[in-house]
Amino acid sequence: MNFDLNEDRRILSDTLEKFLRDKYPIEKRLEYSQSEHGFSAQMWQEFADLGIIGALFSEEVGGFGGHGDDLMVVFEQLGKALVVEPFLSTGALSGTILSAVDSDLIEGVISGQTQISLAHSEPGSRYDLAYVTSSARQQGEEWIVNGHKSVVLGAGSADKLIVSARTSGAVEDEHGISLFLVDAIASGVELRSYSTIDGYGAADVMLTNSPAKLLGEKDSAFSLIELAHARAIVAVCSQCLGACEIAKDMTVEYMHTRKQFGVIIGKFQVLQHRMADVLIELEQMRSSIINAAGFLDDHRDLREKHCSAAKNLTGRAGRQIAEEAIQIHGGIAMTWEASVSHYAKHIIMIDHLFGDTDHHLERYIELS
Amino acid sequence: MDLGYSESEIAYRDEVRDFLATKLPKRISDLVKNGKRLTKRDYEEWQTILNEKGWLAPSWPPEWGGAGWSAVQKHIFEEECCRAGAPRILPFGLGMLAPVLIKFGTEQQKSHYLPRILDGTDWWCQGYSEPGAGSDLASLKTKAERQGDHYIVNGQKTWTTLGQYADWIFCLVRTSNEGKRQEGISFLLIDMKTPGIEVRPIILLDGEHEVNELFFTDVKVPVENLVGEENMGWTYAKYLLTHERTGTAGIGFSNAALEHLKTIASTQMKSGRPLKQDPYFAARMAKAEIDLEAMKTTNLRVLTQADSGAAPGPESSMLKIKGTVIRQEINDLARRALGPYALPFVSEALDEGYNESPIGPDYANPIAADYFNNRKLSIFAGSNEIQRGIISKTKLGL
Numbered sequence: 001m002n003f004d005l006n007e008d009r010r011i012l013s014d015t016l017e018k019f020l021r022d023k024y025p026i027e028k029r030l031e032y033s034q035s036e037h038g039f040s041a042q043m044w045q046e047f048a049d050l051g052i053i054g055a056l057f058s059e060e061v062g063g064f065g066g067h068g069d070d071l072m073v074v075f076e077q078l079g080k081a082l083v084v085e086p087f088l089s090t091g092a093l094s095g096t097i098l099s100a101v102d103s104d105l106i107e108g109v110i111s112g113q114t115q116i117s118l119a120h121s122e123p124g125s126r127y128d129l130a131y132v133t134s135s136a137r138q139q140g141e142e143w144i145v146n147g148h149k150s151v152v153l154g155a156g157s158a159d160k161l162i163v164s165a166r167t168s169g170a171v172e173d174e175h176g177i178s179l180f181l182v183d184a185i186a187s188g189v190e191l192r193s194y195s196t197i198d199g200y201g202a203a204d205v206m207l208t209n210s211p212a213k214l215l216g217e218k219d220s221a222f223s224l225i226e227l228a229h230a231r232a233i234v235a236v237c238s239q240c241l242g243a244c245e246i247a248k249d250m251t252v253e254y255m256h257t258r259k260q261f262g263v264i265i266g267k268f269q270v271l272q273h274r275m276a277d278v279l280i281e282l283e284q285m286r287s288s289i290i291n292a293a294g295f296l297d298d299h300r301d302l303r304e305k306h307c308s309a310a311k312n313l314t315g316r317a318g319r320q321i322a323e324e325a326i327q328i329h330g331g332i333a334m335t336w337e338a339s340v341s342h343y344a345k346h347i348i349m350i351d352h353l354f355g356d357t358d359h360h361l362e363r364y365i366e367l368s
Numbered sequence: 369m370d371l372g373y374s375e376s377e378i379a380y381r382d383e384v385r386d387f388l389a390t391k392l393p394k395r396i397s398d399l400v401k402n403g404k405r406l407t408k409r410d411y412e413e414w415q416t417i418l419n420e421k422g423w424l425a426p427s428w429p430p431e432w433g434g435a436g437w438s439a440v441q442k443h444i445f446e447e448e449c450c451r452a453g454a455p456r457i458l459p460f461g462l463g464m465l466a467p468v469l470i471k472f473g474t475e476q477q478k479s480h481y482l483p484r485i486l487d488g489t490d491w492w493c494q495g496y497s498e499p500g501a502g503s504d505l506a507s508l509k510t511k512a513e514r515q516g517d518h519y520i521v522n523g524q525k526t527w528t529t530l531g532q533y534a535d536w537i538f539c540l541v542r543t544s545n546e547g548k549r550q551e552g553i554s555f556l557l558i559d560m561k562t563p564g565i566e567v568r569p570i571i572l573l574d575g576e577h578e579v580n581e582l583f584f585t586d587v588k589v590p591v592e593n594l595v596g597e598e599n600m601g602w603t604y605a606k607y608l609l610t611h612e613r614t615g616t617a618g619i620g621f622s623n624a625a626l627e628h629l630k631t632i633a634s635t636q637m638k639s640g641r642p643l644k645q646d647p648y649f650a651a652r653m654a655k656a657e658i659d660l661e662a663m664k665t666t667n668l669r670v671l672t673q674a675d676s677g678a679a680p681g682p683e684s685s686m687l688k689i690k691g692t693v694i695r696q697e698i699n700d701l702a703r704r705a706l707g708p709y710a711l712p713f714v715s716e717a718l719d720e721g722y723n724e725s726p727i728g729p730d731y732a733n734p735i736a737a738d739y740f741n742n743r744k745l746s747i748f749a750g751s752n753e754i755q756r757g758i759i760s761k762t763k764l765g766l
């Protein structure tokens with residue numbers, strides 16, 4: 001066994017880390033997050049030029065990576081800087097689907113020209129991937145979709161949407177779900193855009209008789225949707241890991257400098273022990289993600305079991321790490337001004353993406 | 369042992385319920401129940417209504433307008449108010465300053481300030497913490513130098529809750545550097561309109577302007593604004609800490625939050641059934657409820673003991689720790705209950721006049737923000753670490 005990154009990935013990681021250190025200080029991140037589309041189009045282009053988007057795609061489809069390790073390396077760094085550009089939506093989720101069904105679009109994605117969001121979850125679906133009420137019907141050559149998609153990441157800036165809709169079956173059936181490509185400016189597409197509480201752009205998307213193109217085979221998109229979410233779980237857990245590392249570092253640094261009762265607060269044993277636990281949990285989180293990334297290309301049950309394990313552990317550990325970071329900083333961490341608060345918010349809210357701790361615990365049991 | 373309320377307590381509870389049903393403006397309780405922003409006027413409106421009834425300052429001695437309630441009655445009042453969606457009663461003047469004035473103030477101070485607190489003339493804020501003096505409050509540096517009939521105050525206070533609205537601030541200031549640090553602190557009342565005071569907002573992690581930094585530059589304060597004796601301020605501040613205990617555990621708030629959580633969990637659906645029937649979530653809710661039910665009894669045990677004269681010291685630390693942990697846990701569950709709809713956050717939607725349709729369920733918007741905002745509960749009013757220190761020292765002798 002060897003847990004070290006290979007040379008290419010080490011270079012990828014170092015390059016991205018250095019780039020973000022130079023170009024993506026927290027003040028910039030807050031500025032991008034609060035701008036109209038909730039991210040910087042220029043930064044997105046620079047990420048593309050640096051090859052960061054391409055690193056999420058396999059060589060067969062024109063990228064130069066796309067493995068679990070690549071996701072881990074890239075998203076961990078993105079998490080360290082709380083990057084708000086649409087990597088999860090365009091890169092991890094849509095990227096997986098496009099790689100399987102429409103690789104023509106990938107060139108535009110890798111070059112930074114095209115952004116594509118996956119519009120899958122719905123107001124009633126919670127974290128159930130098979131829950132789809134949106135519907136599609138064929139009209140001559142064309143398809144027409146109707147439905148309401150909720151909390152679609154990156155939708156506000158997407159050029160195209162990949163929309164899941166039912167072509168047969170009942171609401172919670174795995175069979176009968178199909179994927180469609182819908183132009184963001186197509187008729188009947190309406191967006192209610194907003195920012196998430198941790199500063200990422202998203203929207204609820206209403207589709208009324210919108211023209212669409214079928215992607216892949218009719219009725220059998222579920223397993224691809226599941227795969228896309230498995231990869232997104234590795235991505236978002238890695239992002240959480242990166243954010244947790246920074247939150248931990250900031251807290252340790254603060255413990256070295258903040259003085260009360262004539263000593264640095266790092267001298268208080270109760271705080272020392274809790275930070276020791278934080279470190280342990282952080283390493284556990286990393287290991288669970290390594291497991292999930294390692295099984296990403298394995299057969300479905302094994303892959304899903306490890307993804308659920310990682311998401312559950314990341315949710316639990318993330319809460320502990322974020323809450324300790326705030327508590328140990330004291331009042332200062334409650335402020336907008338202190339960047340640790342933005343890290344804490346993101347770490348906590350990651351539990352609301354792609355299934356929370358309980359969802360994945362239940363799923364892990366089912367898959368065991 | 370008798371766990372139930374007595375007949376007179378039940379009659380009292382019904383009176384409170386009745387009062388709330390008729391006198392609490394629906395406009396205001398709607399704001400509270402929907403997690404909307406309250407303005408200064410909303411707080412004032414409710415406090416005026418309570419004052420007219422004589423229920424604004426139940427803990428004060430009757431001659432100053434107190435209600436002479438027992439601990440159980442205060443507990444019932446708090447629980448009923450929270451359940452009905454009444455705004456919290458801001459503690460700065462009513463619960464923090466007043467007891468100190470009543471115990472240590474001059475007759476003149478009492479007859480001047482107390483009625484103004486009751487009728488809402490003066491909005492008070494609390495000026496204890498400084499950038500360098502948080503948990504270690506005794507290290508505070510803001511200094512007040514005597515010059516003739518005035519103190520000249522220089523320094524900085526921070527975290528001043530709702531100081532942007534305040535007419536007055538009660539401050540701990542350093543009047544001496546001799547001897548122990550605690551022995552050079554005085555308790556001073558300062559008019560916020562005095563020249564030389566600058567108020568700067570601190571925005572919290574949820575984007576709210578709730579606290580402030582205050583800068584004092586050569587602020588002239590008349591010596592009659594000193595409370596008690598010079599250099600005795602620490603004693604008064606400590607008196608305050610052990611005096612007002614009823615609300616420490618925040619039972620009323622937790623109760624209301626748990627009720628709200630149950631409503632959410634019965635409307636949110638998971639795999640075709642209400643979330644409250646999901647074994648994982650139901651287990652989490654049940655644990656929180658078990659803790660809260662025990663906490664109610666712990667709280668009442670401490671409070672009734674206090675009624676009969678035994679001054680609770682470390683017990684209030686217990687109430688503070690467990691009470692805040694339970695409330696934070698309920699906030700955490702409400703956030704979880706929402707699933708993905710915990711993510712969207714529209715700050716403007718917290719304003720009263722906002723009438724665009726909600727994103728997701730109509731109760732969703734403030735939930736995650738509340739969870740983050742209430743992380744403060746275990747930090748302020750003596751952090752939970754400091755409280756544990758008090759317990760292990762004074763209760764366990766360690």
Ligand SMILES: Cc1cc2nc3c(=O)[nH]c(=O)nc-3n(C[C@H](O)[C@H](O)[C@H](O)COP(=O)(O)OP(=O)(O)OC[C@H]3O[C@@H](n4cnc5c(N)ncnc54)[C@H](O)[C@@H]3O)c2cc1C
Nearest residue numbers: 268327328330331494496497502503527528529748751753
């Ligand atoms: C929202 C909010 C509102 C507030 N409102 C007011 C107000 O109106 N007026 C006012 O005067 N103050 C107010 N405060 C200030 C509050 O009282 C302080 O935040 C609190 O005293 C903690 O101080 P600190 O933030 O400086 O943290 P620090 O004291 O720096 O503590 C940092 C960490 O070290 C821990 N620690 C410190 N000492 C020890 C020890 N001996 N052993 C173990 N652990 C220790 C703390 O528990 C904490 O986890 C408010 C604070 C907040 C966040």
